[in-house]
Amino acid sequence: MRGISKNFGPVKANEDVNLEVAPGEILGLLGENGAGKTTLMNILFGAYQPDAGQIRVNGSPVTITNSADALAAGIGMVHQHFHLASRLTVLENLLVGMPGRNGRLDRAGTLARLAAIADEHGLKLDPDSPVSGLSVGEQQRLEIVKALFRGARLLILDEPTAVLAPSEVEGLFAALRSMAGQGLGIIFISHKLNEVRALTHRCVVLRHGKVAGRIDAPADTTASEMARLMCGHEIVPPVKGLSRPGEPVLALAGISTAGHAGMKLHDVSLTVRSGEIVGVAGVSGNGQRALADVVSGMVRPSSGEMSIAGRKVTAFTPVEVQALGLGRIPEDRMTTGLVTNLPLADSMVLPRIGTAAFSSKGLLRPGAIRTFAEEQIRAYDIRCPGPFVRAGALSGGNLQKALLARELAFDPRVLIAAQPTRGLDIGAARFVHEKFLDLRSKGCGIVVISEDLEELLVLSDRIAVMYEGRIAGIVDAADATVARLGMLMTGAGQTEVGKAEAREP
């Protein structure tokens, strides 16, 4: 790729980027959220058109206007959010877009090729299983097989390890090395520096849409050097002062959910005290959503008790838990947190619209709403034209600030935040972390649910690990290592000691 540039309105997503991959080479593409990595790869795969620049495959220039062109050029991509139809079978997902034989779907030929690929790289799959029945790791395997099926000679993987347990990552790396050994080129996008150092042969670092640096020997480069290239200055982790945990502000005892869609909770007990941050770790899909739903008042547990600041929760509604002093930051800010097509101010007052702060006797108080929105925008430096701009127009970081503002303005005793820095650039993520530590020092209890272990290690006083709907173990910050947590995350670390920790006094 030479001289690639791409603008989205005033935003320069990519500026004059040059990048090469040789056969058999694993190239790491680094950059923080928003640096332009995904945009660049989407250009390569035909989802976006570059505003300038040229792409060459095997020396000849190609024009890639859609995925069909990319596939024809031998480029395959495994996206961060899988491109699979969960109600169709593995075979059907493979066959989509392939020409048939005599106008019919070619089942026999496909089965044969699938078996061949399974043998070559160890990627086994059951062809007639519906995708909904596959594990996340298997689904990713299917995505890779899809690319190989189309004869990809270059494979792009976008943050592939975000959804895997540490042990599954090894399996992926083995398959990737095997494919590289066969002459495939691989582009590995990640912001997990240690993985990049372990796997890749060379790296390109993007920052603010431009190439900030190239690393020819990633294994010999330290993570902090890479991080410096990624964000242009030293990263100093926020200072976590000593904590003086006080009274319990959130207590869960024996919580189980029966009717929850997805992983159900079994006998979960957890206590959060004022002035402490409890991280909740785990591979996605092990009950974190159910936990967040129960605490947020979205789902009623089938058994167990919950209390906030000493008062028992009875109704399990958002209104109740809020009134008891719980603040909530949802996982999907665009779909659950905010209403994208309404003014920002509406989203900011939404959870408390029925309270005296914003309405009286069924009538809205427009002046109070406007004042609140303006105050919070000022206090949190939310970059937007004004409180009545369409919420969907704001950037991820500013939206997260708005969500924080709307909760923190009401002085919660305890805060639960799910994936608080997902999709945010380092500056915005840093802001969020500092806010949390600030709250902690002021006596708020915080629960942070995150798939990013490094984030949890930075923030937490204690880390609870979820596995299959249970708390597999709770580890103090001092004892928390990636290895230890990784074992708990895969259910391997359940020792007697672990089980004792899981039972809260």
Next chain:
Amino acid sequence: MTLRLEARQRTPAWMNLALPLAAVVAALVLCSGLIALAGAGVFEAYGVMFSSAFGDSYAITETLVRAAPMIFTGLAVAVAFRAKFWNIGAEGQLLAGAIASCAVGAIPMPGPLAMLLMALSGAAAGAAVALVPAILRVRLKVDDVVSSLLLNSIIFYALMALIEGSWKDPLSGYPISPPIEDSANFPVLMEGTRLHLGVLVALLAAPVVWFVISRTTLGFRIRVTGENPEAARYGGINVQRVLLSAAILSGGLAGLAGVGEVGGVHFQVMSDISPGYGYSGIVIAMLARLNPLGVVPAAIFLAAVMTGAEAMSRATGVPAFLSDVIQGTALLSMLVALLFTAYRIRRTGGVS
């Protein structure tokens, strides 16, 4: 060089008025082709249409009388669509309101009391009908479009059964209900015209509904639920209750459309008491961009087209169905115009 759609940050204010106007003009222009096909002069035909609708004060009152039920159905649809409750059943709710108010109005009692009870019963009947698809959706996940549509047919047949059978006016040769008491007839506001009290109520209803939607917590909850039910739930809104409330409001307004027709225009119920006012309400609501205040001019426009089309047909021979085509075209044009509120067209350079 390609054209691309790019998302807007905010809709410029001038578009709120310009877009419906553009849609209306586009519809008239497109339908002028049909006038030409029918062998008539375009300006002559439209001239007759609009002068018969607005030409003198009597014509204007007639247009307003025609517009009144459509203001109500337009309001009904606007409220429902705001909550993304696809109430296509305004037609049936109107009929239910007509039947209820006609039955109540036939009971002898003092005039003002009769009118009040007619309004209440008509609104209640409409609300009850609207609750059926709403409850089916909320409890059983039944698609509200289909259920509200099918209910229209069911209510129509029920009406026919009534006015051909047990509720037939013995003094009339053909199927029609007994009339309401003379004292229950809505008072006429202007001598020599048919401009009745219901028209005034319709005109007042628009700002009231606007107030409910924009300035009450219920209205806030309706808007949020319609835009993003997941965020509404997370924010503590009882989405089911909001949908049912929207249905009650919507059905009640549509029922009032029927009340007006019975109390102010026909004084009894017949099978063709509504020439599709419920469906016109959809066109009106979209032209008004679901804004209750915009419903009034949109309804007046459609009423003018409908009234004018009959005169135009007599004068030029162009089939009066042109008004139906104009309605449909106006809706489609408005949808295309709405695209410009969310997106703008950008020219982009190609790849070198």
Next chain:
Amino acid sequence: MSAVLDQIFQVGFLAAILRIATPLAFATLGEMFSERAGVLNLGIEGIMLLSAMTGFTAAYFTGSLWLGVLAAAATGALMGALHGLFTVVLGLSQHVCGIGITLFSSGIAYFFYRLIFGQQSVPPSIDGFKPVAIPLLSHIPILGPAVFSQFSLVYLAIVAIPLSAFVLYRTPWGLSVRMVGENPRAADSAGVSVIGTRMTAVILGGALMGLAGAFLTMAQFNAFTFGVVSGRGWVAIALVVFGRWDPWRSAGAALLFAFVDALQLRMQASGLGHIPYEAFLMLPFVLTIVAMALMSRNAVAPSALLKPFRREER
């Protein structure tokens, strides 16, 4: 009542079921293809009406019934394309566009009918399709005359059902349709044109709806009246849900509805006491709502139904 029950097993009744089911089957298959690709087409009622009119008019003036059928199918395809233009290419609200298409098509149908035929006391009619008996098969007792001595369009419908199933489940295009209706992003990254596939599905659906309209004016009624469709389009939408978006089940749903409709016609004719005939007319609609009430809770619609696809959405 027993007289009515006797009727059920008579040839005439069974034949009536197939006649009533045919336009429903075409319409339901058409809507099914469209929805499987992710596009709800609420224009079906108007499209059926307009196709019925154009088919009738073409047959009236050319004297050829099959030319009329062709005209009807072409009209349906054209209006399907219009709906697709608004919803697939421009991404507008599928609900409102569909209503708009119905209003527009109905208006156009009535307008041109009046323009062409004027206002006559006796509506013009044509020499419609006559039943065609299939040799040998039509001699089977009871079933023979009922099933195999029908209008050609009925045979066409009977063939269309397994053909639709084959296309949907066993051809690459059918797989593309299903994928586009489940996860358009996945289809796009596999090289399938989402817009192209959706447009084709909506156009094909429209053509099938056109065939439904053709049957109504050229086989069932031999004339165009203003109530010739009277809600069958809306029923078809319910039947798609009831048939779980599957061709065979949808056809079964159409047969079931036709059975109830044929039954209520018989019951009307036999004049069951003082029950007004409208109660019988209502019956199929009421039962459709009841059926939806029972079915919808577990209905699994195509995942991408109602969602427009824009590739560069940020």
